[in-house]
Amino acid sequence: MGTIRTVLIEDEASARQLLASLLMDMEFPLQIVGEADDVSGGVALIRKERPELIFLDINLRGGTAFDLLNQLPDLEAEVIFATAYDQYAIRAFDFAALGYLLKPLRISELREAVQRFARRREATAPADHRLKTFLTNQQGKQSRLVVPDLSGFRVLSLSQIIFLRGEINYTRFFLDDGTELLTSKTLKEYERLLDGSGFCRIHQSYLINLTHVKSYQRGEGGVVCLAQGHHLDVSRRRKAEFMRYFVG
DSSP, X not given: OOOEEEEEEOSOHHHHHHHHHHHHTSSSOEEEEEEESBHHHHHHHHHHHOXXXXXXXXXXXXXXXXXXXXXXXXXXXXXXXXXXXXXXXXHHHHTTOXXXXXXXOOHHHHHHHHHHHHHHHTTTSOOOGGGGGTEEEETTEEXXXXXXXXXXXXXXXXXXXXXXXXXXXXXXXXXXXXXXXXXXXXXXXXXXXXXXXXXXXXXXXXXXXXXXXXXEEOSSSOEEEEGGGOEEEOOGGGHHHHHTTTOO
């Protein structure tokens, strides 16, 4: 992976310094090519440096992140919001945001957001041969998952999977025929394998198949109702990512 040209746009100097420090401590080849604290400065910085990745606060000097983005209709960079306010999440995803991180920032969530960027960036690169052990493709669209179990392995159609539940170093699959399947891989590994295939991480413990969503009940995070009568909590931090699939 080549160097990722990155800019930080945040109105508080201390927050920018913290974010820069967290990013530089990660394994990704991020190069911070500029910082700004206001709308006009952010627009000028982006036009000058043409970054690949932008970390953007909502409230800026001279306006909001949305004022900034509206001035950049041809923006090609990916945007990750980092803010203390969760009420702007849906609007943020109207701008095709890659991520929406709530302050105080969690290193694990920050790393996941950058990993998501890295996967998108390398989407046109040759496929990772390790993934071929687990995934099969039909007409360019991932449709099956090979899941190892105690007796060997099972080949599942993605449509069979209602949701996955993480159980420490194991993952339990809940299938549409009512059966369950336990496998010795982590939920994080399956989240990576199923990225872009219609699955959404709604909670530290749950990865759901969006085609099996029946309804949603509002709350701090809310509760999603799936096929077979499963009701799962949505964490507050992952609510925006889930809602982006249903709220236009």
